[in-house]
Amino acid sequence: MTRVAVMGAGSWGTAFAKVLADAGTDTVLWARRSEVADAISARRVNPDYLPDVVLPANLVATTDAEKALAGARAVVLGVPSQTLRANLAGWRDLLPPDATLVSLAKGVELGTLKRMSEVIREVADVPEDRVAVVTGPNLAKEIAAEQPTATVIACADHDRAVELQRACSNAYFRPYTNVDVVGCELGGACKNVIALACGMAAGLGFGDNTMASIITRGLAETARLGAALGADPLTFAGLAGLGDLVATCASPLSRNRTFGERLGRGETLAQAQEAAHGQVAEGVKSCRSIGELAARNGVDMPITDGVRQVCHEGLDPRVLTAALLGRERKSERQ
Ligand SMILES: NC(=O)c1ccc[n+]([C@@H]2O[C@H](COP(=O)([O-])OP(=O)(O)OC[C@H]3O[C@@H](n4cnc5c(N)ncnc54)[C@H](O)[C@@H]3O)[C@@H](O)[C@H]2O)c1
Ligand SMILES: O=P(O)(O)OC[C@H](O)CO
Numbered sequence: 236m237t238r239v240a241v242m243g244a245g246s247w248g249t250a251f252a253k254v255l256a257d258a259g260t261d262t263v264l265w266a267r268r269s270e271v272a273d274a275i276s277a278r279r280v281n282p283d284y285l286p287d288v289v290l291p292a293n294l295v296a297t298t299d300a301e302k303a304l305a306g307a308r309a310v311v312l313g314v315p316s317q318t319l320r321a322n323l324a325g326w327r328d329l330l331p332p333d334a335t336l337v338s339l340a341k342g343v344e345l346g347t348l349k350r351m352s353e354v355i356r357e358v359a360d361v362p363e364d365r366v367a368v369v370t371g372p373n374l375a376k377e378i379a380a381e382q383p384t385a386t387v388i389a390c391a392d393h394d395r396a397v398e399l400q401r402a403c404s405n406a407y408f409r410p411y412t413n414v415d416v417v418g419c420e421l422g423g424a425c426k427n428v429i430a431l432a433c434g435m436a437a438g439l440g441f442g443d444n445t446m447a448s449i450i451t452r453g454l455a456e457t458a459r460l461g462a463a464l465g466a467d468p469l470t471f472a473g474l475a476g477l478g479d480l481v482a483t484c485a486s487p488l489s490r491n492r493t494f495g496e497r498l499g500r501g502e503t504l505a506q507a508q509e510a511a512h513g514q515v516a517e518g519v520k521s522c523r524s525i526g527e528l529a530a531r532n533g534v535d536m537p538i539t540d541g542v543r544q545v546c547h548e549g550l551d552p553r554v555l556t557a558a559l560l561g562r563e564r565k566s567e568r569q
């Protein structure tokens with residue numbers, strides 16, 4: 236792949252740009268703020284998001300979207316889910332014809348209930364085979380520290396997925412391809428909500444049995460939604476499903492898990508948001524859109540619904556625990 240533009244110099248956009256540059260791919264990183272682009276150009280560091288990481292010398296940073304996008308074979312979108320539509324609309328006229336549009340975001344849009352690939356197709360007016368998704372157990376800070384990681388590149392067009400796979404394969408980053416875009420995206424979006432629940436459990440002082448139970452039942456409700464929306468059930472046993480759930484639910488680096496832990500310790504939504512210092516915990520918004528998507532498709536997602544009630548209706552996490560355990564008894568397969 237000749238050239239890649241990464242749009243968004245937050246934690247993951249910056250780390251993924253480093254992955255591409257370390258793979259030998261000609262990479263340009265677009266930052267919203269000139270301080271960030273200047274620090275990357277002058278000092279090889281992104282002080283706001285990855286202050287301890289030295290970025291590769293071959294990574295170019297700019298605030299000029301036109302310059303970033305010119306001649307790009309792939310355009311990687313590294314902005315938060317709920318801002319993707321507006322950001323992409325601003326770049327639409329600059330997108331190179333036939334470039335692969337790649338989503339890094341893990342969420343479901345509020346209001347439209349669309350997955351990120353659906354938002355991209357709609358805004359950029361491109362067919363599904365031009366849209367890819369990168370997802371999996373990918374905590375940005377660990378990847379930026381070059382710790383070994385696998386990921387999934389999902390695209391309906393297998394050849395495009397392989398092209399991107401080549402562009403980002405390096406000594407510490409191993410991407411697999413998958414044609415199940417729906418399943419991969421749902422896995423990435425739903426695990427943020429389940430990580431909030433695991434964080435709440437940790438904040439309440441519960442241990443590993445509780446975590447394992449939430450992860451496993453969280454996977455069950457994610458897979459139920461996937462089945463209703465046409466995903467391949469096996470995707471949820473892979474990196475985009477179980478892999479990302481385990482990483483996010485267990486890691487103190489996860490913003491979603493950390494946010495949930497604060498709620499579990501009794502902080503309000505506003506207090507937890509303030510402590511997040513503007514870093515995105517996608518599950519806080521996506522618990523609403525995923526819940527609505529589930530309801531629209533007649534799918535029961537009790538953990539997701541409980542997280543929504545804690546975040547947006549002030550439910551006490553202890554009351555949620557009692558409510559989840561007190562539900563009607565049933566078979567594990569239901
Ligand atoms: N951080 C991770 O470890 C990680 C890993 C995998 C996937 N993701 C996903 O990648 C997406 C981006 O996450 P991130 O961690 O890079 O987020 P972040 O908060 O670290 O950075 C967001 C970036 O988007 C830019 N941006 C553009 N428009 C914005 C707006 N209107 N509001 C806020 N920010 C705006 C910000 O300037 C910033 O550069 C999320 O969907 C997240 O779930 C993150
Ligand atoms: O920090 P989080 O909770 O957004 O999770 C980061 C990644 O999605 C983990 O794969």
